[in-house]
Amino acid sequence: MKTKLSVAACACAMAVALTSSVHAKTPGSKLLATGGASTIEGAGGGGIVPWATLSSYADTGEWGATVNLSEVSVDDFRLSVKGISASWNNRIEVSYARQTFDLSTIGGELEQNIVGAKVRVVGDLVYGDLPQISVGAQHKINQSFALPSAVGALDDSDTDWYVSAAKAWLDGPFHRTWVANVTARNTRANQLGLLGFGGDDEADSRWVAEASVAMFINRYWAVGAEYRQKPDNLTFAEEQDWRDIFVAYFPSKRVSLVGAYTDLGSIAGLDNQSGWYLSVQAAF
């Protein structure tokens, strides 16, 4: 029920954004690429790390929205994500993502819905001395709890809390613009929550660190890397940290594309899960 309500709120916010953007020449006034890409959990950010930046180009007094699709394909698994987000005033972002995790080798499918919200507390990505600092929450509801429960997960839903700081250096090393983001997340999600929350090994949530760095080669192309620490709550299989290196392309404020090579470590007992990641976002 909670999910449905939040989805309705998202859809409503998007409708507002869409009608107001009919008159605007561009999706918003924030500078190109400063809305970032969309993460696999729906929040604005890199590919696997939510950033302090808010998705879309909604600047002071503006509304914005995004629609995004992501695919992660590693040796024995495939993750598909459909997401939407709405943002207002460069202050608040709400997002919704639906994840489908295809257990290609083992057989079967896991599903999860994620409703997120993020608020910029202080600072700015580009201007001033302070980094942009945001706090966010991701409420996750596993839709296929039979398997997670069988391998020792305790709950089928939970909320991740995080605080992120991001800063851009307009004239960084090599006279290129660089962006860095660090995120601290309080979570007890097993493999994002696709394997439920808490476990027979560790029941409680803990803080994990996540980080991203990107360099803009020019106005439209960036390359970077991400790292994401993971909890390890289940005895049946070790969960490992995630990392990726990516190329992002921002041809306009309307669309962005991210391609990455990703290393997800061991998942559900199957080791060395690496492969590619592709994400496309449309902004309004």
Add this chain to the structure above:
Amino acid sequence: MKTLLFSLLLLTAPLAAGESVYQQLGEKEGISAIVEEMLYRVGGDERIVHHFDGVDIVHVHEQITLQVCDVVGGPCEYKGETMQVSHEGMGVTHADFNALVEHLIAAMEKHEVPVAAQNQLLAALAPMYEDIVQE
């Protein structure tokens, strides 16, 4: 790794050529043309053009040209008002500031200013944000 280092070296190539930022912007003439292009774009931007109602745009063009030339180390001296005084009470927002920066970038792209020089100019102007924006 070698190829990576090599491509990073290539990125800095425009510098290796020994041109200063001032030269890469096309010296006084180039800067004047870039600022003109920027102001022309501002004039067509309904988000911010209202700030310029009744403003002597020729004077503003002249002053911003001098200032840009000055901050990138060109042979100019900006003697106009401080940014705080000249933008006082205008109510310039974060969005307005970005709109102007966007037009400056578009103007530099049009004049094929290398990214390294663009970034150095932008980094020299960005600290003025706090004197110009009132939110």
